[in-house]
Amino acid sequence: MWTDSRNLGEVWAPEIVTDGGRYYIYFSAGRGTAHRMYAIHSASPASGYTAERQLALPDGKWAIDGSLFTFNGQRWFVWSGWAGDTNIEQNIYLSRMSDPLTPTGSRYVISQPRESWERVVGNPFINESPEAIRDPNGQLHIVYSANGSWSDQYCLADLRLRAGGDPTYVWDWYKSNGCLFGSNRSTMMAGWDPTLYVNGPGHHSFVLLNGDIATSPPAGPRFPLMYHGVPKGTAYSWANRHWYTGTFCWWGNTTYRRANVPGPTADTGFSIKFFE
Known part of the structure; x- marks a missing residue:
């Protein structure tokens, strides 16, 4: 579909969605501090793509793992990036989009890796691989990967926008109180169990119709997702990662709690259960 003819280097994390009858693939490319987000698009999913175009994300900083979604009639772009020009921590950012x-x-920061369970492995500390999905109540979630992807502490966690909340206001987002999909019991949210067969599951993709978060499944049934991990019993390294299929379902009446921040200290709604 596309070749790195300009030698951008280190092409990471392609994400495909549709918008207005066209297919858009977003990916990060660059080396070192040069990583930025790019997009190609076509009327056909498997051919005819344009040359890459760099997205002019606000502030122009290092950016990876970006994806487009629409919520309440507004297009948004979500990605992982740096606040400045140094590799201290990766945050999750949102920006409005006037078109794809x-x-x-x-840009608005909605999550930083500041909880103890997402700072087990750092240098830098990491929130990355954000994926949007809408729950059966119509609330927006951004499920992301925490801890270093080079370790078996890599895991999935959840950001849930409070009912009627402003996506650009960081304190309208409530974070799960631990990993929801991970391989270490010590970092799992209470009531969630660690994986049995893989270590460090992360950077998932929800399998939604045309990538549209409005096609989020109803409560109850399980639906497919993809993620990568390392088989248990195998040395954890990027080279040993494999793609896996799994399933997920909505899990209701789940309270996320927080302290020492503006706004209510607890929010109850849907969370997510993941299955290998």
Whole structure:
């Protein structure tokens, strides 16, 4: 579909969605501090793609793992990036989009790796691989990967936007109180169990119709997802990662708690259960 003819280097994390009858693939490319988000698009899913176009994300900083979604009639772009020009920590950012290729306005931080369970492996500390999905109540979730992807502490966690909340206001987001899909019991949220067969599951993709979060499944049934991990009993390294299929389902009446921040200290709604 596309070749790195300009030698951008280190092409990571392609994400495909549709918008207005066209297929868009977003990916990060670059080396070292040069990673930025790019997009290609076509009327056909498997051919005819344009040359890559760099997205002019607000502030122009290092950016990876980006994806487009629409929520309440507004297009958004979500990605992982740096606040400045140094590799201290990776945060999750949102920006409005006026069309699938054009960011507009400011970038807004919605998550930073500040909880103890997402700082087990750092240098840098990491929130990355954000994926949007809408729950059966219509609330927006951003499920992301925490801890270093080079370790078996890599795991999935959840950000849930409170009912009626503003996606650009960080304190309207409530974070799960631990990993929801991981291989270490010590970092799992209470009531969630670690994996049996893989270590360090992370950077998932929800399998949604055309990548549209409005096609999120109803409560109860399980639906497919993809993720990568390392088979238990195998040395953990990027080279030993495999793609896996799994399933997920909505898990209701789940309270996320927080302290020492503005707004209510608890929010109850849907969370997610993941299965290998």
